Amino acid sequence: MRILVVDDEEDVKSLFEQKFRKEIHSGQFEFSFVFSGEEALRFLGNNPSGVVMILSDINMPGMSGIELLKSIRKDYPAAPPKVMMITAYGDNDNHDQAMHFGADDFLSKPVDFNELKVKLLNTL
Amino acid sequence: MEYFLVSIFLIQYVRSSLQTKTRFPAQDQILIYARGMSIALIGLYYVFNERSWFDWFWHIYTVSLLLYLYKNEAFQSLRSVIQSFIPFIAISVMRDLVKVLFPVTYDRIDYIFEVAISAAFILCFVIWFYARKQQRILAKEREERLREEEASKAQKQSLEYLVNERTIELTMQKEELQKTIQELKSTQNQLIQSEKMASLGELTAGIAHEIQNPLNFVNNFSEVSVELCQELEEEMDKITMPDADRDYIKGIISDLSQNQQKITHHGKRADSIVKGMLQHSRASSGEKEPVDINALADEYMRLAYHGLRAKDKEFNAALVTDFDAAIGKANVMPQDLGRVFLNLFTNAFYAVAEKKRLLAASGNRQDYKPEVKISTKKFDGKIYIRIADNGTGMPEHIRSKIFQPFFTTKPTGQGTGLGLSMSYDIITVGHGGVLDVDTVEGEKTEFRITLPIS
Numbered sequence: 153m154r155i156l157v158v159d160d161e162e163d164v165k166s167l168f169e170q171k172f173r174k175e176i177h178s179g180q181f182e183f184s185f186v187f188s189g190e191e192a193l194r195f196l197g198n199n200p201s202g203v204v205m206i207l208s209d210i211n212m213p214g215m216s217g218i219e220l221l222k223s224i225r226k227d228y229p230a231a232p233p234k235v236m237m238i239t240a241y242g243d244n245d246n247h248d249q250a251m252h253f254g255a256d257d258f259l260s261k262p263v264d265f266n267e268l269k270v271k272l273l274n275t276l
Numbered sequence: 277m278e279y280f281l282v283s284i285f286l287i288q289y290v291r292s293s294l295q296t297k298t299r300f301p302a303q304d305q306i307l308i309y310a311r312g313m314s315i316a317l318i319g320l321y322y323v324f325n326e327r328s329w330f331d332w333f334w335h336i337y338t339v340s341l342l343l344y345l346y347k348n349e350a351f352q353s354l355r356s357v358i359q360s361f362i363p364f365i366a367i368s369v370m371r372d373l374v375k376v377l378f379p380v381t382y383d384r385i386d387y388i389f390e391v392a393i394s395a396a397f398i399l400c401f402v403i404w405f406y407a408r409k410q411q412r413i414l415a416k417e418r419e420e421r422l423r424e425e426e427a428s429k430a431q432k433q434s435l436e437y438l439v440n441e442r443t444i445e446l447t448m449q450k451e452e453l454q455k456t457i458q459e460l461k462s463t464q465n466q467l468i469q470s471e472k473m474a475s476l477g478e479l480t481a482g483i484a485h486e487i488q489n490p491l492n493f494v495n496n497f498s499e500v501s502v503e504l505c506q507e508l509e510e511e512m513d514k515i516t517m518p519d520a521d522r523d524y525i526k527g528i529i530s531d532l533s534q535n536q537q538k539i540t541h542h543g544k545r546a547d548s549i550v551k552g553m554l555q556h557s558r559a560s561s562g563e564k565e566p567v568d569i570n571a572l573a574d575e576y577m578r579l580a581y582h583g584l585r586a587k588d589k590e591f592n593a594a595l596v597t598d599f600d601a602a603i604g605k606a607n608v609m610p611q612d613l614g615r616v617f618l619n620l621f622t623n624a625f626y627a628v629a630e631k632k633r634l635l636a637a638s639g640n641r642q643d644y645k646p647e648v649k650i651s652t653k654k655f656d657g658k659i660y661i662r663i664a665d666n667g668t669g670m671p672e673h674i675r676s677k678i679f680q681p682f683f684t685t686k687p688t689g690q691g692t693g694l695g696l697s698m699s700y701d702i703i704t705v706g707h708g709g710v711l712d713v714d715t716v717e718g719e720k721t722e723f724r725i726t727l728p729i730s
Binding site: 161163167170171173261262263265 | 488489491492493495496497499500503504507547
């Protein structure tokens with residue numbers, strides 16, 4: 153399963169790679185990392201049908217996670233990837249907005265990786 | 277005989293109309309003597325068989341009496357009446373003079389003198405009568421003026437009373453206004469203060485958010501490192517190597533793993549503080565949720581303690597906890613109850629710090645040990661929380677006001693006077709509980725919270 157992680161923090165890449173070492177090693181998950189909303193849209197343009205799941209942060213400089221979500225839902229209505237939003241701790245407004253604009257799921261920081269792993273495996 | 281009547285009448289008239297007995301006692305005495313003189317003279321007149329030369333005594337006496345009355349300032353108001361006696365006496369004197377000097381002529385014209393004297397005598401009484409009438413009118417006028425005066429006096433008095441009343445009213449209004457101004461000023465100060473607090477709250481929230489992101493990385497990476505250590509250990513088992521080397525390497529891995537666990541542990545601690553800051557700075561959700569009361573109290577006790585420590589490095593106090601483990605979780609509003617704890621603990625720490633400072637300033641009791649104690653107890657469907665300190669305590673007149681909004685004993689700018697009133701509302705209105713206080717001035721203070729649990 154190809155998963156696109158969108159976060160402006162570059163360390164997220166090595167964190168995910170280490171956290172999901174076994175799954176990546178066994179080929180269950182295949183992670184791609186982009187560091188902004190704009191980059192994410194470009195990536196999706198280049199790989200139109202490959203991405204199954206998008207994990208996106210909401211608070212990012214430039215295009216926010218919510219705007220990215222809106223664009224995805226507008227541009228890819230046919231084969232929609234699943235979108236899971238991640239926000240800072242206990243941010244109710246972002247949660248409601250994300251759900252309103254069609255997010256499939258919602259995680260709050262700090263991310264519980266065990267919970268995330270279970271959710272990703274269920275999606276498989 | 278006429279002289280006697282005239283003099284007696286004159287004396288009596290002067291005495292009665294001027295009330296000399298009370299107003300001019302000295303002159304009155306003289307008039308009494310004069311009256312005696314008149315009686316003596318009339319007596320002598322008859323003793324001397326009504327001799328005509330005796331009249332000369334009368335002349336001397338009446339002229340001197342008239343002169344005395346005329347000259348004396350006290351009888352000035354009666355001058356017109358006194359004057360009316362002059363013609364009578366003058367004519368009498370003239371008649372006697374003529375009688376002595378020109379007896380022949382006198383015999384011829386004595387009837388003229390008789391008529392003149394009678395006329396003068398009558399004139400005296402006419403003038404007197406007229407004067408009396410005049411005087412009556414005057415007296416009447418005076419009386420009227422007196423009455424008017426009385427009336428105006430009464431009016432003046434009532435006006436004065438009215439003015440007094442108005443003045444009191446105005447003074448009261450002025451005082452009220454001053455009080456209002458004072459209140460407005462203090463409200464303004466509070467507003468500025470709370471505005472500062474609000475911006476500080478926002479700043480806190482911002483800082484907490486900013487800290488949380490890097491903190492998440494610290495926690496996540498340390499966690500994943502622990503996992504990596506485990507994996508490394510598992511991989512080691514697949515390789516053959518000398519046992520000594522294996523033990524040595526495993527020892528290093530175990531140390532690494534332990535270090536990472538320590539990083540995770542302390543990172544989590546920092547995380548909970550940041551969460552507390554966020555929770556505190558956020559407006560209350562107003563919803564009750566199951567909360568571990570002991571943990572909440574402990575967290576805020578430490579927050580308050582470190583808050584004070586951050587401001588005053590010298591500050592130190594023993595934190596004593598006596599938690600009832602049976603409480604478990606209770607349905608409360610955590611942010612609100614947290615605020616109550618924060619206020620009560622901040623006050624407790626302030627009280628012990630203040631007592632220490634006062635004792636140090638007076639130079640005695642260096643053995644004072646500041647102590648703040650929290651105890652919880654669950655009993656009969658209620659949670660009892662006690663926050664006690666051995667600080668400055670409060671006198672009764674302060675104790676009775678501490679739950680009033682804007683009441684503070686702290687120096688200006690250091691307290692809003694809202695902490696305890698807000699706490700009181702949170703406990704009583706928000707949670708249907710009881711918040712009361714027990715204190716001994718100079719010894720201790722104990723706040724007691726009673727929360728019903730449904």
